[in-house]
Amino acid sequence: MKMSPRKTNAQLVASFSAEAKKLGGLMSANQKRFFSVAIAHGKDMEPTGPLAGESR
Amino acid sequence: MVCAVFKNLIVMARRYSNFLKYLVFQSQSRKSALAAFVEQWAQWGDQSLDASKVRLDVIDTTAIGAFNRWGGDNQFPWEDVPDWKALDVKGFDLSIWHDEQLCGLCYATPRDSKVTIKIVLLEGSPDSQHPLKGLIAALALGSVDAYARVIGCSCIEIQEPRPDAVPTYERLGFGFDARQRLVISVERT
Numbered sequence: 001m002k003m004s005p006r007k008t009n010a011q012l013v014a015s016f017s018a019e020a021k022k023l024g025g026l027m028s029a030n031q032k033r034f035f036s037v038a039i040a041h042g043k044d045m046e047p048t049g050p051l052a053g054e055s056r
Numbered sequence: 057m058v059c060a061v062f063k064n065l066i067v068m069a070r071r072y073s074n075f076l077k078y079l080v081f082q083s084q085s086r087k088s089a090l091a092a093f094v095e096q097w098a099q100w101g102d103q104s105l106d107a108s109k110v111r112l113d114v115i116d117t118t119a120i121g122a123f124n125r126w127g128g129d130n131q132f133p134w135e136d137v138p139d140w141k142a143l144d145v146k147g148f149d150l151s152i153w154h155d156e157q158l159c160g161l162c163y164a165t166p167r168d169s170k171v172t173i174k175i176v177l178l179e180g181s182p183d184s185q186h187p188l189k190g191l192i193a194a195l196a197l198g199s200v201d202a203y204a205r206v207i208g209c210s211c212i213e214i215q216e217p218r219p220d221a222v223p224t225y226e227r228l229g230f231g232f233d234a235r236q237r238l239v240i241s242v243e244r245t
Contacts, residue, residue, distance in 0.1 A: 012077075024085065024206045028243050031096075035092065043184075046180065046221060048189065049181075050178075053176060
């Protein structure tokens with residue numbers, strides 16, 4: 001059985017970061033829309049407090 | 057005996073590697089979402105906010121402490137998020153800050169789904185004058201969108217949207233599907 005050399009933590013982090021950047025790509029159309037719509041609407045874009053979720 | 061110990065060590069190493077992988081994926085998603093926001097803010101040319109002071113971070117004891125100082129009726133169990141994270145390696149926690157002021161919190165997870173990531177909890181500060189008022193949903197959803205692309209989910213669902221926030225989600229592009237789930241497709245870049 002051939003063993004791959006053990007990676008250090010720093011090497012693992014670097015490798016996962018590179019993978020995330022590749023998979024994530026550039027700014028998405030969703031992100032552009034989320035940010036531009038919210039910036040355009042200003043402070044009235046959303047109510048204060050809870051926005052989603054079940055109360056305890 | 058030696059073989060069993062060796063196998064256990066391999067399993068532990070794989071679990072650790074997987075845990076670290078999702079931590080890095082989450083961190084990278086927060087960073088890329090923040091960079092996208094800062095870029096959009098700069099293009100808009102609005103001077104009302106110093107975008108360089110916006111921070112996207114984890115939900116840790118500092119965030120929970122700041123949340124407890126919000127006051128109000130503490131409807132959501134944010135103090136449980138670190139325990140949820142320990143059991144749910146893909147769970148995505150987000151605290152949204154302006155400088156040292158906590159302005160929003162979000163928890164999302166795909167759980168066992170390879171298709172949909174759900175926004176389980178999302179809350180903005182009850183202070184109507186906080187610096188990121190109006191931007192909490194966009195910052196949270198922009199971060200979850202980045203994470204969804206990294207982990208390969210193709211849909212974001214808002215679980216239990218607050219009725220008064222539904223128009224906000226609809227303005228952002230969400231819509232109800234045939235099963236009355238408030239969703240948006242994740243587009244690949």
